[in-house]
Amino acid sequence: MVALSLEHIGANYGRRKILSDATAEIQGGTLTALVGANAAGKSTLFRRIAGHLRGTGHIRLQGAVAHDLRYMPQDTGMTAALTVYESIILALKQGGGGWRLSATELGAVDETLRHFNLSHLADQQLSELSGGQRQAVSIAQTLVSRPKVVLMDEPTSALDLNRQYEILEALRLYAEQTGAVMVLALHDLNQVMRCCTATVALAEGRILASGATLDVLTPDLIRRLYGINSRVERCSQGCPMMIVDGPTAQLAL
Amino acid sequence: MTTMEIQTPEAASTHSYRRLVARRIAILVGLTLALVLSVAVDVSLGPARYPVWDVLQTIFAPGGAELQMRVVVWDIRMPMALLAVTVGASLSLAGAQMQTILANPLASPFTLGLSAAASFGAALAMVLGVALVPGAVALMVPINAFAMAMAASLLIFGLSTLRGVTVETIVLLGIALVFSFNAALALLQYFASEQALSAVVFWTMGSLTKATWGKVAVTAAILVVCTPLFARRAWALTAIRLGEVRATAMGVPVKRLRLEALVLVSVLAAVPVSFVGTIGFIGIVGPHVARLLLGEDQRFFLPGAMLSGSVILSATSVLSKAILPGAVLPIGIITALVGVPFFAALILTKGRKSW
Ligand SMILES: Nc1ncnc2c1ncn2[C@@H]1O[C@H](COP(=O)(O)OP(=O)(O)OP(=O)(O)O)[C@@H](O)[C@H]1O
Ligand SMILES: [Mg+2]
Numbered sequence: 001m002v003a004l005s006l007e008h009i010g011a012n013y014g015r016r017k018i019l020s021d022a023t024a025e026i027q028g029g030t031l032t033a034l035v036g037a038n039a040a041g042k043s044t045l046f047r048r049i050a051g052h053l054r055g056t057g058h059i060r061l062q063g064a065v066a067h068d069l070r071y072m073p074q075d076t077g078m079t080a081a082l083t084v085y086e087s088i089i090l091a092l093k094q095g096g097g098g099w100r101l102s103a104t105e106l107g108a109v110d111e112t113l114r115h116f117n118l119s120h121l122a123d124q125q126l127s128e129l130s131g132g133q134r135q136a137v138s139i140a141q142t143l144v145s146r147p148k149v150v151l152m153d154e155p156t157s158a159l160d161l162n163r164q165y166e167i168l169e170a171l172r173l174y175a176e177q178t179g180a181v182m183v184l185a186l187h188d189l190n191q192v193m194r195c196c197t198a199t200v201a202l203a204e205g206r207i208l209a210s211g212a213t214l215d216v217l218t219p220d221l222i223r224r225l226y227g228i229n230s231r232v233e234r235c236s237q238g239c240p241m242m243i244v245d246g247p248t249a250q251l252a253l
Numbered sequence: 254m255t256t257m258e259i260q261t262p263e264a265a266s267t268h269s270y271r272r273l274v275a276r277r278i279a280i281l282v283g284l285t286l287a288l289v290l291s292v293a294v295d296v297s298l299g300p301a302r303y304p305v306w307d308v309l310q311t312i313f314a315p316g317g318a319e320l321q322m323r324v325v326v327w328d329i330r331m332p333m334a335l336l337a338v339t340v341g342a343s344l345s346l347a348g349a350q351m352q353t354i355l356a357n358p359l360a361s362p363f364t365l366g367l368s369a370a371a372s373f374g375a376a377l378a379m380v381l382g383v384a385l386v387p388g389a390v391a392l393m394v395p396i397n398a399f400a401m402a403m404a405a406s407l408l409i410f411g412l413s414t415l416r417g418v419t420v421e422t423i424v425l426l427g428i429a430l431v432f433s434f435n436a437a438l439a440l441l442q443y444f445a446s447e448q449a450l451s452a453v454v455f456w457t458m459g460s461l462t463k464a465t466w467g468k469v470a471v472t473a474a475i476l477v478v479c480t481p482l483f484a485r486r487a488w489a490l491t492a493i494r495l496g497e498v499r500a501t502a503m504g505v506p507v508k509r510l511r512l513e514a515l516v517l518v519s520v521l522a523a524v525p526v527s528f529v530g531t532i533g534f535i536g537i538v539g540p541h542v543a544r545l546l547l548g549e550d551q552r553f554f555l556p557g558a559m560l561s562g563s564v565i566l567s568a569t570s571v572l573s574k575a576i577l578p579g580a581v582l583p584i585g586i587i588t589a590l591v592g593v594p595f596f597a598a599l600i601l602t603k604g605r606k607s608w
Contacts, residue, residue: 052501073498080494081549085270087495090550095489095505099552110264122266123273141499 001179002028002063002148004049011041011048011055017205018044019055024200024210028063028148028181031172033192033213035185036202037226042185043074045202046151064148064181072142074153074185077134078126084137085122088112091141112144116170131158139167143174150182156191164188168195189217189242193232201225214240223248277553280546284560288338291567295334298574300581301325332464337570337584338563339472340461340525344532345539345562346476347522349554350483352540353490354511354518355420356497361536362522365409365423366430367402371526372457373434373441374401379452380445394456398527405430406519414512459530459585461570468528475524479517480559486510487551494549534588535562538596545599565592 009022018041026032034042047053050071061069082090088109089101113119116136121129129137135158142150155171156164172195175182183200186192192199193213200210201217203225209216214232222230222242229245263271297308303322311318311326318326344362351360362368374397377383384393385400408430413423438457442450483490489510492500500507522536539562540554547557566584572591573582 050502052498067504071502073496073502075496075498078495078499080491081544082491082494083270083273083548085266085273086548086550090488090491090495091503093488095492095500095503097488099484099487106267106270107264109270110267113266114264119264119266123269 002061002181004028004149004181004183005060005062006049007058007060009045009048009055009057009059011044011053013044019048019205022057022202022205022207024207026181026183026200026210027198028175028179030175030182030197031168031195032181032183032198032200033186033196034183034200034202035187035189035192035217035225040202040225041205042202043153044205046071046153046183046185049151061149063179068148070142070145070147070150072138072150072152072155074157078138080126082126083122084118084124084126084129085109085113087126087137088141088144092144094145108144108146112140115143115174116140117166132160132163135159136163136167139171146178148178148180150180152182152184154185154187156184156186156188164191171195189222193217193240193242217242277547277557281553281556281560284557284564288560288564288567291564291571292334292338295337295567295571295574296326296330298571299325299330300574300579328466329464332466332469333461334567334570335469336461336464336472336529337566339469339476340529340532341535341539341562341564341566342559343472343476343521343525343562344535345543345558345565346480346483346555347518348536348562349540349543349558350490350514350518351536353493353549353551354514355423356494357420357424358541359537360424360427361540362402362518362526363531363534363536364431365427366405366434367519367522368526368531369431369434369438370401370405371398371523372453372531373438374398375456375527375530376438376441376445376453377401379456380441380449395527399523401434402523402526403519405434406515406523410512410515410519413515455583456530457585458583459532459588460581460583461529462581463528472525472528475520476559479521480555482517483514483551483555486513487555490514491549491551491554530585532566532585532588534585534592535566538562538588538592539565541596541600 004026006022006024009019011019022045036042048055049059050069051066092105092108113122116139118136118140121133135155139155142152156167159167168191171182174180196213198211199213199216201208201221208224209221217232219230219232222228227248229248231243231245232240233243235241297305307322308326311322315323315327348361351365352358374385375394377385378393378397384390385397389396409423409427412418412426442453445453489505492503492505493507497507540558542561543554543557547553569584569587569591573584573587576582
């Protein structure tokens with residue numbers, strides 16, 4: 001099993017301090033949610049872990065090396081004149097290697113397309129995809145090389161209801177089968193409660209809480225994260241659900 | 254009992270990818286054939302009208318041909334025809350990689366100011382007799398042109414290493430360079446003697462008529478050195494087109510790759526421009542044609558851009574001789590006059606939204 005530990009992570013943009021003293025333990029084999037308000041520093045934390053941003057603190061991997069890590073950025077704009085199939089080959093090659101493609105490599109591309117239900121788009125140009133299709137392709141690109149540590153920045157933000165379910169299920173399955181650490185930045189807390197075993201909550205660059213999802217996502221923490229009054233209740237089927245009552249303070253108009 | 258090997262049928266998507274690859278290889282072969290044909294026609298055309306058959310004989314069995322014909326074919330037409338090939342390939346490859354690393358469809362040796370800088374350098378030699386590199390007075394014009402083009406790209410190169418400089422900044426800076434050098438060139442022309450003025454004007458129009466075997470060899474050698482260096486980074490260069498963040502996430506050292514490519518591209522563009530003057534258009538059209546035909550997987554895009562640049566310049570060279578019988582029009586004019594409408598038609602009819 002793979003594990004990722006963050007020890008006192010800090011990061012700046014120029015002089016501005018964005019992250020400070022972020023410490024958390026993240027286990028592989030399940031999905032971990034990273035939640036927090038806009039501008040809380042979720043993307044920044046991912047960039048710091050992925051090594052795109054320098055800063056203080058230590059990032060330790062167990063059962064994996066830095067090379068096994070894949071980061072899927074938040075923006076999904078891709079304008080290259082490539083087909084979906086080609087873009088997945090490209091992600092598999094990771095920017096290196098010979099010109100020849102082996103049958104195994106092509107097999108891996110095909111397998112990934114099927115896993116994410118994208119086979120019918122294989123021949124389509126990237127520039128001719130819908131927003132949600134592009135996001136799904138982006139997810140497939142991230143996983144085709146079978147990474148052991150995966151950071152996905154809002155992987156479901158453009159997906160329809162059915163797709164959200166399908167993809168989160170596929171991601172959960174991937175984590176279970178490979179034991180990979182998978183951290184997903186998500187805004188939909190009901191999605192988090194349904195699919196993610198663990199949650200890390202970030203506010204203004206600090207980790208407020210991390211651990212089992214239901215222990216972290218209490219009404220009190222949700223109020224501190226988003227300024228929203230809410231209840232967490234079991235639905236008739238027994239699943240925990242978050243119900244929004246309204247903002248804590250009257251919004252200034 | 255014999256064991257039967259059960260072959261799982263290849264998935265439909267992989268099968269259709271193989272077909273795509275086969276089609277692309279066919280397109281590359283087609284471009285190569287078109288190039289061979291165009292070069293053959295190019296050599297057989299000229300102010301002196303020789304039968305095609307005699308020209309071919311002179312090429313393959315020069316011993317048997319009469320002296321005058323041998324000189325025309327071997328010392329004038331062949332270097333011109335081959336220089337069109339190497340220059341077309343160099344400028345198009347330079348444009349393709351500039352567009353790739355700067356993520357901008359408008360990037361080319363022309364729009365980044367290299368051509369304008371070269372023209373200014375050449376004009377310095379022709380108008381004021383200033384040699385930017387001491388010595389070699391006979392080669393003052395091309396050497397000046399090369400020195401200014403390199404200076405322009407080093408300026409761009411240097412600024413691109415500064416903190417916080419984005420690819421958009423680099424492109425804007427290139428455009429600023431175009432205007433500055435054009436203004437400086439106009440100033441030189443204003444003070445130039447009539448004779449120098451016409452030399453400058455002719456040079457800036459771009460022409461292959463000063464072709465020599467030496468120039469062919471130099472441009473070919475540069476291609477032979479640069480192409481494998483790009484080819485080795487084919488996947489990384491393709492990855493850059495998914496965006497800087499994505500490429501970095503794939504482990505591509507984007508900043509370093511961009512600098513390496515800028516160095517190669519500078520040499521690749523500066524030398525041909527200093528030999529033939531302003532034929533900047535190839536650097537934009539060549540890569541776009543290749544992109545439309547082959548997509549941006551560099552394994553196909555890289556050879557495709559070189560081939561399409563060569564074919565276009567070679568075909569233009571043919572046109573420049575065919576339009577006015579007995580005269581060779583400056584090729585830079587033809588590329589713009591014929592190339593622009595053709596290009597516009599191409600992107601308007603077949604244009605994918607790939608930028
Ligand atoms: N490239 C950058 N340069 C300077 N500041 C930045 C940059 N990117 C983000 N920031 C700032 O850092 C802070 C954290 O941004 P970040 O993108 O990490 O937020 P986030 O939690 O991912 O938000 P969202 O939910 O909106 O995606 C914000 O205040 C933002 O303005
Ligand atoms: Mg973000």
